[in-house]
Amino acid sequence: MSIEKYRVNPKTFSLKDIKTNDRSERSGGRESDAEELSRLSKEIFQLQDVLHAQTRHSILMIIQGMDASGKDGTVRHVFSGSDPFGIRVVSFKVPTREELLHDFLWRSHIHAPKAGELVIFNRSHYEDVLIVKVHGLIDEAECRRRYNQIRDYERILTENGTTIIKCFLHISKEEQKIRLQERLNDPTKTWKFNLQDLKERELWKDYMEAYERALINTSTDYAPWYVVPSDSRTNRNLLISRILLTALRGLKLNYPPVPSEYKNITIKD
Ligand code: AMP
Ligand code: MG
Numbered sequence: 001m002s003i004e005k006y007r008v009n010p011k012t013f014s015l016k017d018i019k020t021n022d023r024s025e026r027s028g029g030r031e032s033d034a035e036e037l038s039r040l041s042k043e044i045f046q047l048q049d050v051l052h053a054q055t056r057h058s059i060l061m062i063i064q065g066m067d068a069s070g071k072d073g074t075v076r077h078v079f080s081g082s083d084p085f086g087i088r089v090v091s092f093k094v095p096t097r098e099e100l101l102h103d104f105l106w107r108s109h110i111h112a113p114k115a116g117e118l119v120i121f122n123r124s125h126y127e128d129v130l131i132v133k134v135h136g137l138i139d140e141a142e143c144r145r146r147y148n149q150i151r152d153y154e155r156i157l158t159e160n161g162t163t164i165i166k167c168f169l170h171i172s173k174e175e176q177k178i179r180l181q182e183r184l185n186d187p188t189k190t191w192k193f194n195l196q197d198l199k200e201r202e203l204w205k206d207y208m209e210a211y212e213r214a215l216i217n218t219s220t221d222y223a224p225w226y227v228v229p230s231d232s233r234t235n236r237n238l239l240i241s242r243i244l245l246t247a248l249r250g251l252k253l254n255y256p257p258v259p260s261e262y263k264n265i266t267i268k269d
Pocket of ligand 2: 192194
């Protein structure tokens with residue numbers, strides 16, 4: 001299970017080297033992919049149960065990507081067949097007035113996982129160096145300060161027991177066109193469509209530049225970025241599952257030891 005090739009190395013990374021239509025996580029057979037996904041999900045949830053029981057470590061999975069890149073679908077997939085205890089999803093929207101009165105990391109920090117939790121951020125504090133930068137709401141100097149602040153913030157979380165995994169769902173502009181059109185054509189999906197999505201789409205090049213810079217400046221040993229080729233949903237789900245499973249396995253989780261005074265208890269009638 002090599003996820004290394006998707007990891008962002010800040011010294012060599014260039015977004016254009018990564019193919020959005022890479023399908024190399026797939027086996028070639030639809031059925032065997034479905035079986036593999038279900039096997040991975042099972043192991044994820046066995047380990048997540050231990051994470052929850054042990055209340056020692058926590059995991060924060062950050063998911064970023066353009067509109068229709070599959071952020072919601074990823075969350076749904078990762079949680080399919082899961083036990084809701086110890087799991088939480090947080091979606092970051094345009095900041096409220098209250099949130100804007102605080103520093104940009106405040107609303108992220110209050111939702112960070114506590115010990116035993118697996119939290120998924122659907123968008124995150126990275127919006128504050130992406131959309132905010134693309135629209136010129138912060139200048140270059142402020143953007144650099146924010147990269148530094150994000151690195152410091154994520155270091156603080158990891159030093160306090162949180163494993164951070166960051167995934168950029170990488171789709172092509174052509175794939176986004178297909179998916180946005182699908183949203184408009186399918187009334188059960190249209191609620192996700194927003195006219196603003198088209199304005200953001202026009203800024204595609206600027207977004208790719210902002211993503212590339214954000215990834216390079218914030219992919220660290222303790223909180224690495226992974227670029228997930230996402231034109232294929234199956235490829236995306238397989239890779240995300242493998243990345244999450246690698247993190248869970250790495251924690252060497254154990255159920256808490258049985259207290260000695262419990263060992264001789266027999267429940268009476
Ligand atoms: P969605 O994820 O489609 O529900 O849309 C949420 C919208 O909120 C996206 O357009 C985000 O770019 C936007 N958003 C999230 N965080 C911020 C932020 N910190 N500043 C400005 N816009 C944001
Ligand atoms: Mg949207």
